[in-house]
Amino acid sequence: MTKALNRRDFIQNTSAILGVASVASGFTLTTFAADKGPASGGKRWGMLINTNILSEAEIDSMVSACKKEHGWGFEEHSTGSQKPSWIKKVKVQDRATKKITSLPLMCQHCEEPPCVDVCPTNASMKRLDGVVLVDRHLCIGCRFCMMACPYDARSFVHEDLSNQKEHMPRGKGTVESCTLCVHKIDNGEQPACVASVKTDAVIFGDLKDKNSIISKTLRKIQSTQIRADLNLNTGVRYSGI
Amino acid sequence: MNKISKVRYQQVDGSGTGFYVLVALLSVLIVVALGAVYFMEHNGHYVTGMSNRIVWGTPHVFAIFLIVAASGALNVASISSVFQKKMYKPLSRLSGLVSLALLAGGLMILVLDLGRPDRLIVAMTEYNFKSIFAWNIILYNGFFVIVGVYLWMMFERRMNKFSSKVGLLALTWRLILTTGTGSIFGFLVSRQAYDAVIMAPMFIIMSFAFGLAFFILILLASYKWTERDLGDAIMNRLGNLLGVFIAAVIYFVAIYHLGNLYITENTGVEDFLLFDGEIYSQLFWYVQIILGGLVPIALIYSPVTRGNRMTLGLASVLVIIGGIAQIYVIIIGGQAYPMEMFPGMDIISGYGGIASYIPSIAEIFLGVGGIAVALITIVFFVKFLPFLPESLSDEVADPHHNR
Amino acid sequence: MGTMFAQYSNNLSGNSDATYRTDPFHESISSIRKMHPELLKHKRNETLRHGVRTEENSLKECVNCHANINENTGHYIDVNKKGQFCSSCHKKVSISVDCFSCHRPTPTKGGS
Numbered sequence: 001m002t003k004a005l006n007r008r009d010f011i012q013n014t015s016a017i018l019g020v021a022s023v024a025s026g027f028t029l030t031t032f033a034a035d036k037g038p039a040s041g042g043k044r045w046g047m048l049i050n051t052n053i054l055s056e057a058e059i060d061s062m063v064s065a066c067k068k069e070h071g072w073g074f075e076e077h078s079t080g081s082q083k084p085s086w087i088k089k090v091k092v093q094d095r096a097t098k099k100i101t102s103l104p105l106m107c108q109h110c111e112e113p114p115c116v117d118v119c120p121t122n123a124s125m126k127r128l129d130g131v132v133l134v135d136r137h138l139c140i141g142c143r144f145c146m147m148a149c150p151y152d153a154r155s156f157v158h159e160d161l162s163n164q165k166e167h168m169p170r171g172k173g174t175v176e177s178c179t180l181c182v183h184k185i186d187n188g189e190q191p192a193c194v195a196s197v198k199t200d201a202v203i204f205g206d207l208k209d210k211n212s213i214i215s216k217t218l219r220k221i222q223s224t225q226i227r228a229d230l231n232l233n234t235g236v237r238y239s240g241i
Numbered sequence: 242m243n244k245i246s247k248v249r250y251q252q253v254d255g256s257g258t259g260f261y262v263l264v265a266l267l268s269v270l271i272v273v274a275l276g277a278v279y280f281m282e283h284n285g286h287y288v289t290g291m292s293n294r295i296v297w298g299t300p301h302v303f304a305i306f307l308i309v310a311a312s313g314a315l316n317v318a319s320i321s322s323v324f325q326k327k328m329y330k331p332l333s334r335l336s337g338l339v340s341l342a343l344l345a346g347g348l349m350i351l352v353l354d355l356g357r358p359d360r361l362i363v364a365m366t367e368y369n370f371k372s373i374f375a376w377n378i379i380l381y382n383g384f385f386v387i388v389g390v391y392l393w394m395m396f397e398r399r400m401n402k403f404s405s406k407v408g409l410l411a412l413t414w415r416l417i418l419t420t421g422t423g424s425i426f427g428f429l430v431s432r433q434a435y436d437a438v439i440m441a442p443m444f445i446i447m448s449f450a451f452g453l454a455f456f457i458l459i460l461l462a463s464y465k466w467t468e469r470d471l472g473d474a475i476m477n478r479l480g481n482l483l484g485v486f487i488a489a490v491i492y493f494v495a496i497y498h499l500g501n502l503y504i505t506e507n508t509g510v511e512d513f514l515l516f517d518g519e520i521y522s523q524l525f526w527y528v529q530i531i532l533g534g535l536v537p538i539a540l541i542y543s544p545v546t547r548g549n550r551m552t553l554g555l556a557s558v559l560v561i562i563g564g565i566a567q568i569y570v571i572i573i574g575g576q577a578y579p580m581e582m583f584p585g586m587d588i589i590s591g592y593g594g595i596a597s598y599i600p601s602i603a604e605i606f607l608g609v610g611g612i613a614v615a616l617i618t619i620v621f622f623v624k625f626l627p628f629l630p631e632s633l634s635d636e637v638a639d640p641h642h643n644r
Numbered sequence: 645m646g647t648m649f650a651q652y653s654n655n656l657s658g659n660s661d662a663t664y665r666t667d668p669f670h671e672s673i674s675s676i677r678k679m680h681p682e683l684l685k686h687k688r689n690e691t692l693r694h695g696v697r698t699e700e701n702s703l704k705e706c707v708n709c710h711a712n713i714n715e716n717t718g719h720y721i722d723v724n725k726k727g728q729f730c731s732s733c734h735k736k737v738s739i740s741v742d743c744f745s746c747h748r749p750t751p752t753k754g755g756s
Contacts, residue, residue, distance in 0.1 A: 090591030141356015171746030173356030
């Protein structure tokens with residue numbers, strides 16, 4: 001399935017060029033600082049979660065780290081199922097073996113994200129480095145992405161918000177989900193949930209870099225994708241379920 | 242004598258008390274709906290029954306129902322100009338009007354239920370061409386243009402000769418449109434209740450039945466209230482057609498569920514929809530199948546009630562109620578059942594279970610308001626433009642009726 | 645136009661306690677007035693869609709400098725509140741500011 005230039009990349013590239021051109025026609029752009037360059041297609045961010053060694057307490061700490069980092073879950077009026085939930089603890093039991101597994105579930109950052117396919121306005125988007133985001137500037141709140149996501153990863157903001165985090169604008173009537181903490185990884189840091197786990201039960205890194213710890217580990221141990229049958233090639237992988 | 246020349250179209254008088262009562266009633270419904278929209282948009286969707294599990298609620302049920310019915314309401318015009326059935330020709334104008342009005346009502350609901358309806362302009366300027374939703378935006382807009390032109394061809398005598406060509410285009414366009422509407426659900430691979438290609442043709446058949454039911458009711462009401470002649474020839478023909486469409490819908494529903502039952506991984510969702518789903522199973526059997534399917538067929542074909550105006554009207558009302566129930570089961574029931582995220586495993590906590598949904602009164606007001614918008618549009622157009630033939634007596638409709 | 649400019653220069657310094665930025669974020673007042681929607685729009689795409697996180701033309705930096713502090717409470721006032729930096733002009737030309745339905749309208753507490 002390798003394509004030299006797929007449709008989505010083409011649209012992304014052309015719109016970027018058009019965007020630059022339309023601004024440049026008005027005045028001159030100052031050049032960007034070299035170390036703050038754009039996300040690169042040479043990378044693909046991913047996460048490996050080893051549920052064999054990840055404790056339930058650690059999953060809880062991942063959830064609260066995410067809430068604290070992005071400020072969700074403190075909505076006043078929304079009911080439990082209306083409140084946003086970017087990451088949650090899910091407990092499953094194998095029907096045959098009765099083995100119980102707990103895992104953190106969030107946006108899986110698919111390579112072929114159904115949410116991006118169905119979004120009418122290109123608000124659901126995937127960065128070149130594989131991070132799937134909602135561009136709230138374009139989101140009209142149609143919720144089609146929530147219908148399409150196989151992971152129940154997306155939330156709709158059901159009420160007015162205030163006191164948002166500076167790095168995480170959020171607002172009523174739009175859809176949101178795990179951003180893989182892009183604001184952190186763009187600065188060379190780890191996502192908040194990953195940083196909250198002190199063991200190496202959760203590894204974050206570049207899947208395209210053969211020498212990254214995550215790639216090396218993935219080559220060595222058994223791992224799986226949730227709903228691998230859908231062929232979405234998720235960026236978040238699990239070991240132990 | 243040229244029998245077409247006998248059809249004379251005439252505006253509805255629309256100066257009596259009845260007319261103003263009707264307009265006032267519909268206006269109240271619309272104002273209430275706008276109030277409901279303000280309430281929902283001002284507070285946010287937390288005041289509705291919707292949640293992150295049931296993301297599309299009652300407004301979508303009404304919206305999809307009206308959009309599906311809109312496509313089917315054009316059937317009468319298509320039969321006349323594409324398939325050259327002369328008898329339906331006098332009804333073509335009304336058919337196009339009902340179709341446009343229902344679509345407008347449905348789209349209004351859809352737009353006003355967005356999280357950010359103020360950004361409608363974004364939906365019109367930013368297109369993701371891989372999105373079925375984006376295709377639908379184009380299909381809906383195109384439908385307005387094409388049916389508008391189609392009506393012009395029918396109204397303007399010089400243009401009459403093109404009406405069958407434009408009619409063919411309109412027919413093709415609306416089949417694609419309903420395919421698109423059905424595909425919104427049919428292509429959702431993640432959800433057990435939806436992932437089925439049969440959704441698209443099933444929606445087309447549903448559109449035939451719902452659209453015709455609306456059309457029959459509007460025809461009956463407008464001829465009764467304006468005291469114009471409406472012959473049995475045409476009504477019996479429309480009644481028979483409705484019966485066939487209802488039976489076809491039941492057939493497709495049966496195939497859809499049987500096909501799902503055959504696939505073991507989908508027996509869970511089928512058990513839910515058909516048997517254990519409480520409100521959804523009840524709506525399915527009692528309202529969709531019995532009230533909206535079997536009873537209307539009996540009313541239309543039973544020798545006792547056959548050919549009776551009142552029973553045909555009742556059958557049409559039941560088809561509409563059954564249709565709304567059907568879309569409710571598809572949209573809400575399909576979301577209430579959890580996604581099969583971990584095949585071979587039971588989810589103990591964190592996700593799963595049947596999502597609960599109780600429609601809020603505001604959502605229902607918005608849905609009913611959409612229907613009111615469609616109806617008031619029809620009322621005004623038949624008052625100001627000659628949409629309705631002066632008479633649809635058997636003589637006018639089908640001179641060879643008794644020969 | 646004169647009063648408008650007066651309001652502007654009043655608010656330009658924004659939080660007066662903070663160190664006033666001298667780096668050339670805006671070439672001239674007239675260019676930033678005319679171009680800020682395009683600049684912000686371009687910047688938002690650069691940041692969100694391409695991960696370019698620089699300070700120039702970032703809304704965060706606008707807010708950081710231009711939000712005023714309420715002298716009684718010591719807290720920042722929302723930059724889009726009535727009479728504040730954004731609304732003084734936007735109200736005049738009847739263009740709503742959509743930014744702050746999602747973006748934070750004040751600097752983070754303790755910031756700058």
